[in-house]
Amino acid sequence: MLTISKKPPWMFFPDIIPIGHPIFDIINSTNPETDWDLRLACLLLYAFDCEDNFWQLYGDFLPSADECTSLLLASEDELSELQDPDLASTMRNQHQRALEFWEKNWHNSAPLKIKRLARDPRRFMWAVGIAQSRCINMQTRIGALTQDANMIIPYADMLNHSFEPNCSLHWRFKDRMLEVLINAGEKIKRGDEMTINYMSGQKNEMLMQRYGFSSPVNPWDVIKFSGNAQIHLDSFLSVFNISGLPEEYYHNNCLANDGDTFVDGAVVAAARTLPTWSDKDVPPIPSSERMAVKELQQECRQMLAQYATTSKQDEKLLDSMPNAPRTLEAAIKYRLHRKLFIEKAIQALEIYQDRILF
Amino acid sequence: MASNSIHSNLLPKSPFNHFQTSSYLVGSFPAGILQVRVGFSNSRRVPSYSCIKCEKKDEYNIEHVSVERPPYYSYMDSTSGQLEPASGARASVPEQEYWPEGTASQVRAARAPAPGGESSSSPSYGSKPGSRRKNYRVAAASSSTIDVGSSDPAPSDEASLEESIEDTQDSSSEFVVYQSEPEEEETGYDLDKKLGNPHPFIDPRVKKKIEGTLPDEELWWNWKKPEKEQWSRWQRRKPDADTVFLKAMAETGQVKLYGEHPTLTETSLYRARRHLYKEERLQAEEDRLEEVGPIAYYSEWVKAWRGDTSREAIQKHFEETGEDETAQLIEMFSHQTDREYRIMMGTDVRIKRDPLAMRMKEEQIKQIWGGDPVYPTVNYIQDPNEVIDYRGPDFHEPTPNMLSYLMEHGHIITRDELNSILAKEKPEQHEVTDVDEAMAKAVDIGENDDEEDSDVEDEEEDGEEEEEKISRNWSVLKSTPELRQSKAKAKKEGPMSLDEAIDDSENLTDFLMDFEEEQE
Numbered sequence: 044m045l046t047i048s049k050k051p052p053w054m055f056f057p058d059i060i061p062i063g064h065p066i067f068d069i070i071n072s073t074n075p076e077t078d079w080d081l082r083l084a085c086l087l088l089y090a091f092d093c094e095d096n097f098w099q100l101y102g103d104f105l106p107s108a109d110e111c112t113s114l115l116l117a118s119e120d121e122l123s124e125l126q127d128p129d130l131a132s133t134m135r136n137q138h139q140r141a142l143e144f145w146e147k148n149w150h151n152s153a154p155l156k157i158k159r160l161a162r163d164p165r166r167f168m169w170a171v172g173i174a175q176s177r178c179i180n181m182q183t184r185i186g187a188l189t190q191d192a193n194m195i196i197p198y199a200d201m202l203n204h205s206f207e208p209n210c211s212l213h214w215r216f217k218d219r220m221l222e223v224l225i226n227a228g229e230k231i232k233r234g235d236e237m238t239i240n241y242m243s244g245q246k247n248e249m250l251m252q253r254y255g256f257s258s259p260v261n262p263w264d265v266i267k268f269s270g271n272a273q274i275h276l277d278s279f280l281s282v283f284n285i286s287g288l289p290e291e292y293y294h295n296n297c298l299a300n301d302g303d304t305f306v307d308g309a310v311v312a313a314a315r316t317l318p319t320w321s322d323k324d325v326p327p328i329p330s331s332e333r334m335a336v337k338e339l340q341q342e343c344r345q346m347l348a349q350y351a352t353t354s355k356q357d358e359k360l361l362d363s364m365p366n367a368p369r370t371l372e373a374a375i376k377y378r379l380h381r382k383l384f385i386e387k388a389i390q391a392l393e394i395y396q397d398r399i400l401f
Numbered sequence: 402m403a404s405n406s407i408h409s410n411l412l413p414k415s416p417f418n419h420f421q422t423s424s425y426l427v428g429s430f431p432a433g434i435l436q437v438r439v440g441f442s443n444s445r446r447v448p449s450y451s452c453i454k455c456e457k458k459d460e461y462n463i464e465h466v467s468v469e470r471p472p473y474y475s476y477m478d479s480t481s482g483q484l485e486p487a488s489g490a491r492a493s494v495p496e497q498e499y500w501p502e503g504t505a506s507q508v509r510a511a512r513a514p515a516p517g518g519e520s521s522s523s524p525s526y527g528s529k530p531g532s533r534r535k536n537y538r539v540a541a542a543s544s545s546t547i548d549v550g551s552s553d554p555a556p557s558d559e560a561s562l563e564e565s566i567e568d569t570q571d572s573s574s575e576f577v578v579y580q581s582e583p584e585e586e587e588t589g590y591d592l593d594k595k596l597g598n599p600h601p602f603i604d605p606r607v608k609k610k611i612e613g614t615l616p617d618e619e620l621w622w623n624w625k626k627p628e629k630e631q632w633s634r635w636q637r638r639k640p641d642a643d644t645v646f647l648k649a650m651a652e653t654g655q656v657k658l659y660g661e662h663p664t665l666t667e668t669s670l671y672r673a674r675r676h677l678y679k680e681e682r683l684q685a686e687e688d689r690l691e692e693v694g695p696i697a698y699y700s701e702w703v704k705a706w707r708g709d710t711s712r713e714a715i716q717k718h719f720e721e722t723g724e725d726e727t728a729q730l731i732e733m734f735s736h737q738t739d740r741e742y743r744i745m746m747g748t749d750v751r752i753k754r755d756p757l758a759m760r761m762k763e764e765q766i767k768q769i770w771g772g773d774p775v776y777p778t779v780n781y782i783q784d785p786n787e788v789i790d791y792r793g794p795d796f797h798e799p800t801p802n803m804l805s806y807l808m809e810h811g812h813i814i815t816r817d818e819l820n821s822i823l824a825k826e827k828p829e830q831h832e833v834t835d836v837d838e839a840m841a842k843a844v845d846i847g848e849n850d851d852e853e854d855s856d857v858e859d860e861e862e863d864g865e866e867e868e869e870k871i872s873r874n875w876s877v878l879k880s881t882p883e884l885r886q887s888k889a890k891a892k893k894e895g896p897m898s899l900d901e902a903i904d905d906s907e908n909l910t911d912f913l914m915d916f917e918e919e920q921e
Contacts, residue, residue, distance in 0.1 A: 091527030099526040107531025169530075217503075 044086055044098070045194035048079040054188045056219060059090045059098070065157050069148045079193045081144050083174035084167065087195065088160040101197050105173055108165060110369055112255035113172030115141060116165070117370035124374040126350055127381070130248050137252075141171045176254045179221070183214045196221055204254070205238030206262055206308050212239060244290075247384075251377050255370075259380040259387075260308030262292065266316045266346070266385060272338035274395070275327035276319035282398045283391070285314050305394065309387040317388065329401045336392050343389045347382060354382035469664045512597030645765050647671045696730055702745040705736040 047053045061067045066089045070082050090098035108116060114134045122131040145167045149157060161167040177200040183192040199212065199221055209229040215222050225231055242249060246264045247257040283306045284299040285292050292314055294306045317339060357379040361372065477484060481493060497505055525532050593600035647663040650656040658667060690698045697710035708714070719725055807813040906912065
């Protein structure tokens with residue numbers, strides 16, 4: 044099932060064709076470039092209604108509305124639990140947009156065929172959430188056209204996300220199939236989890252907004268530092284044995300032979316987000332270096348203090364609520380991860396101070 | 402006698418013959434051995450072998466199977482170095498290293514067996530999404546088991562990757578585990594499907610014939626499948642004369658074959674036997690000739706000779722009439738008809754000389770000797786007595802007699818005729834000169850008159866030669882306008898007949914009654 048977010052002409056081999064169904068007009072009325080998720084949601088709902096359709100069977104294995112962590116289904120106070128006003132407002136906008144769409148097309152005098160697809164806005168929200176979180180966006184070449192396709196592919200969308208994935212998705216042109224390629228050098232045995240990278244290069248906010256989850260070890264997370272303090276990049280990297288180009292920092296295991304488990308994606312993210320300077324082989328001046336480190340740590344602590352709760356409190360909260368609704372859980376986790384990340388940055392700076400060689 | 406032994410030798414059932422057959426070298430017959438064996442089979446009848454039991458020897462218990470040599474030559478395959486399969490078979494499938502890109506994974510995917518598990522719940526067909534998701538946190542600390550109705554959440558693809566959750570996941574993980582069913586033996590189609598062996602698409606037990614198809618005979622193109630399902634015509638039998646003969650013999654019941662078609666062994670046996678029997682027969686005939694005497698011998702082919710042909714009678718006749726054997730033989734042969742002669746000499750193909758063996762069917766004859774090359778089908782046969790385009794007795798003469806032809810058609814006249822015509826022409830010329838005094842006095846410069854006179858003189862002198870020249874070389878006549886004109890002029894004599902006028906005229910325009918121009 045797919046939509047193409049491009050202006051026509053398109054070329055694809057659709058399996059769900061709502062020809063003759065009034066949903067076809069609804070889908071047609073949207074803008075393919077911006078409303079791809081709404082279109083996908085309509086297609087999904089229609090597919091559930093098609094008799095003898097695979098999606099009817101597969102739908103049982105999609106996360107239900109209770110299980111779905113997409114923030115579209117989150118209530119207001121859950122959004123406030125995010126402790127991130129920007130994200131909250133973004134989500135509100137999205138929610139509003141979806142709701143408006145539903146109200147526009149599922150009005151009272153809509154034909155029954157439409158009505159039964161989504162009896163209430165919550166189902167439609169769920170569909171949009173599923174469409175957003177489970178779809179795979181790829182540049183697919185079909186025939187001679189390379190088009191931006193948003194595809195929901197039955198079993199490939201069950202793959203989880205990881206920042207060190209062992210698999211990736213590849214569109215095979217010759218038989219128009221998506222194949223899950225195992226990354227180079229990866230060995231996957233029976234029982235190993237196969238993971239892919241959903242979105243690379245985005246901070247937790249984007250992940251949360253699109254997929255409804257966040258990660259404490261997002262190597263692309265960003266902390267906004269104000270101030271002039273800068274640390275020496277090369278020494279920071281060498282302390283933590285992070286190598287690679289700035290776009291692809293990774294923890295170099297060969298250099299670190301002591302089984303150092305401290306360095307994870309958060310430290311990599313810190314290496315990226317902390318204000319740094321590097322001037323070829325100008326060495327860092329110890330005193331200014333230490334001052335910079337202290338300043339940065341201070342700033343981080345200030346940021347942490349601005350949150351309503353500490354990370355410990357968040358963790359306790361999570362533990363105390365085993366049966367929390369999934370969206371609430373996700374929201375709390377989001378802010379928890381954020382705080383963890385900042386704490387990790389502080390810790391990293393601390394270690395940096397200790398280990399730096401002058 | 403011959404047929405009996407053939408019978409006994411080709412019957413495969415008796416162990417005696419098995420023993421014999423096995424010790425033959427297929428394809429090569431040392432004649433000496435064979436003769437012994439043949440004599441063996443002729444003289445001795447089959448003993449009851451079963452009663453002789455000395456010791457259990459493997460030799461006698463071996464099942465003698467005559468393996469037919471394949472009807473082709475065997476070659477070594479250039480790529481593999483092994484024996485090349487029979488011509489027309491496909492080349493061997495290459496190893497996995499040689500498969501094109503993606504084939505290996507396709508094969509692996511195709512061979513993957515279908516998951517054989519039982520689902521615990523039934524689908525809701527889109528009404529309750531997420532109803533059948535598995536509980537990942539099965540026995541974890543969280544009391545998820547309380548809520549049975551609501552689908553208990555497993556971290557879905559939006560899973561947060563906190564290590565704690567990951568650990569629980571890993572420890573309790575059975576990803577999507579189906580209980581495998583108890584091992585039951587699957588056979589045939591199901592087994593093939595499970596293992597990924599090549600199998601038809603539809604289970605042959607369940608398969609139904611497509612409705613509405615006609616049986617083969619009723620199909621409009623009526624294409625009969627060749628028997629034995631060969632995919633190439635080259636695989637069909639290419640019989641040689643002996644095989645066909647043997648088959649025909651088997652059909653008329655003189656010989657018993659093991660199967661439907663004679664095998665190479667049987668054919669070789671037959672060939673050898675026929676050769677030997679022929680020799681024997683010839684020898685016997687010669688002996689008979691010697692024994693009985695030529696007259697008695699050849700009287701077989703002279704039915705009209707009813708006299709006594711024994712040696713005594715001949716002797717007596719010789720004594721009586723003094724005609725010796727040869728003369729009597731000649732006399733006898735004078736009573737022979739040509740048909741009998743041809744039969745005796747064996748030179749008439751229309752008369753069958755071999756009444757014993759078989760009456761071969763035309764199809765079989767065609768297999769060996771081919772059809773008639775001149776009249777391959779009935780449509781080509783023509784009536785031999787038909788008179789076709791009879792051109793005459795000398796139609797094929799290489800050079801026809803042109804002279805007589807021309808004479809016949811009046812294109813040539815004889816010298817005498819010519820002379821007579823010329824003689825008639827001469828007085829005419831003299832008349833002309835008498836009339837015109839002025840002309841007579843004038844010096845004769847005229848071309849025509851010169852030519853005429855010269856021609857006349859020439860003609861009188863070399864009349865004969867010229868005639869001959871003219872008659873032999875028409876080309877000379879063509880290229881020499883003088884000769885042509887003289888001839889024309891010589892013919893002129895008073896009023897001409899219609900034919901002469903036509904002959905004289907150049908074309909029809911001459912008859913246009915134009916009096917201004919002279920008609921030539």
